[in-house]
Amino acid sequence: MSRFLGQIRQLGYVVDDIEQAMDYWSRVLGVGPFFYNERVPIENYRYRGEAYDVHNSVALANSGFMQVELIQTRNDAPSMYRDFKQASGTGLQHVAYWTESFDEDVVRLTGQGFEIAMSGEVGRNGRFVYFDTEYHPGTVIELSEVAGPKGEMFRLIREASETWDGNDPVRPFPDLGRL
Template identity: 80%
Template sequence: MSRFFGKIRQAGYVVDDIEAAMDYWSRTLGVGPFFYNERVPIENYRYKGEAYQPHNSVALANSGELQVELIQTRNDVPSMYRDFREAGHRGLQHVAYWTDQYDADLERLIKQGFEVVMSGEVGQNGRFVYFDTHYHPGTVIELSEVAGPKGRMFDAIRQASETWDGSDPVRPFPDLSKL
């Protein structure tokens, strides 16, 4: 457990082929089912202070309490994922900590000297920030808000993994507007 953030709740992997990665994780590692969104609807996305329109595909599954996130960038929008790939890396890019007190935690971390590089929102109460903590591959830190529908979706994904029998390994993302 991190003394700054609490439990690591997600490990985010940047991959070249998300379909192949989901197949590997589910067949070889037995992790699943994956909930897949070919184009995650990211709003208010900013990278180093500038606004962009990213096209990222994401797949989420759990192994116990730890959520595995697979990310494939589909356009060349500036991002920490693109930076990671351009540096020749693939695999673990970030670890995420979840919070239902996003504003307070973000303020606390900024006061401690953490600098935001990338941010955005996925649905209501689904804000996220990535901090400038890339000291070696896999060390970027994400703070992710889970107070609303996004948190309920993450709960549903974890619950699906608890009884998963290996069938139907790839499923669509739940509709956040209905959670």
């Protein structure tokens, strides 16, 4: 376990073709099912202090307690994903820690000198921040709030992986408004 913020709970990969990546991860690596959203509804998105309209496709699946996130940018809006792709191509872009104490953890980390590079929210209690920490490819740190519906969605995704038989490898995201 990390002494930083507990367990790393997610590995985030930037990919060129999310459909191809989901197929590879599920068929070859046996990870799934993937829950896919062609356009994640990100609100209050900011990158380096500026607001932008991003269009990202995201797929989530678990392998045990570790969640795999596949991310494909669909527009050229400034983001850490776009920067990573331009600098490194594709691959592991971030590790994520999950928290139910989002505000306190953000205050603690910024107080330790960490700078927020990217932030936004996905539904109620679904805020996220990415810190400017990529000193080695794939080491950006995301802090993801999981106190409400987003945490419930993550639980449902993990539970689906526990009984997954290889069928129906791509499914729609659960509706956060109904969780």
